[in-house]
Amino acid sequence: MPQKVTLIPGDGIGPEVSAAARRAVDATGVKIDWEIAELNPDIMLKTGQTLPQHVVDSLERTCIGLKGPVTTPIAGGYTSVNVALRKRLDLYANVRPVRSLPGVVSRFSDVKIDMVIFRENTEDLYSGLEHEVVKDVVTSLKVITRTASIRIAEVAFKFAVDLGRKKVTAIHKANIMKLADGLFLRCCREVAQRHPQIEYKELIVDNASMQLVMRPEQFDVLLLPNLYGDIVSDLAAGLVGGLGIVPGANLGEKHAVFEAVHGSAPDIAGKGVANPTAMMFSAVMMLIHMREHEAANRLQAAIEKVYSGKKNTTPDVGGSGTTTQFTDAVIAALA
Ligand code: ATP
8 A cells, every 4th residue: 555645845946846856756666645735825825724724634644744845924924834833733853964965065075964953843932922012022932841842852862872873962042041941951961861871962052053163073963942953953054065955854743744954945946946855855754754764775875876976966056957957867866
């Protein structure tokens, strides 16, 4: 029986990169019955819902999603549908592997970077609880709970143990937010004590940002609350060649939705030059989740082979290939 997977093309470059990822997954030979669930500003306006029911229904049925980015308006408009989906399905762990890719020229090409970011995905300043107390005075609530902090720490340490990683670094600003980040840190320490075989370190987020740029090779597993996790993810992506190549997974107890770190990139949408690597690597993570390890390894190796050959890669990583040329090359490289 083919496995059912919800494919959310999204908007901006989403439809281009998700179609490319779908082609690459299908070319591995894994039988997938794709359920297409449209989710974009037009659909949201038409249905009058931030998170249309058909998308939730499909993910409830399939439990697995491959999702393109959906635009979030800045300083007004509807609330983020990406955040709404993570909260609705309680996808509490955002996992983002950031690795140097052979053949990608970046400012850090001479350094081997291989870190995995574990970002809490459901609370913090993403609570959306904002309030204008009086005119021109606004408060924004940062919510940190023991439940959410313990469970993201547990996922990070479990991953470290299972995958033979050596070190977990918790990133915080508990010198200033003594209560909120203090609670997050206490939870990380508690979970760290249960995993003595893993080295545990703490870094204040500003220092961590500098260390990431100065000595990125020292980082292994990073453990962060939601907002720092978002910012540090983009910083880390910049170290290895940009947002076009960094994938992600949103994991809950029952559901898993795989999506790139990047947004809808309206500046290049429709031009045929978006880099589908991040979506393809997200699909590799999805195949591993589906226990299709052989297909996952083959797709991973095919992408790396195209990069090593330095042909057909897209402009964001210094190439001159189109989305389609890159995808064709990956499919051709599938052993
Ligand atoms: P969001 O807030 O929705 O995460 P963002 O503000 O981080 O979005 P992105 O849409 O991710 O912004 O784009 C940031 C920059 O990275 C843009 O210049 C964009 O063109 C580039 N970029 C993002 N993704 C890709 C991609 N897949 N291929 C090529 N360039 C990309």
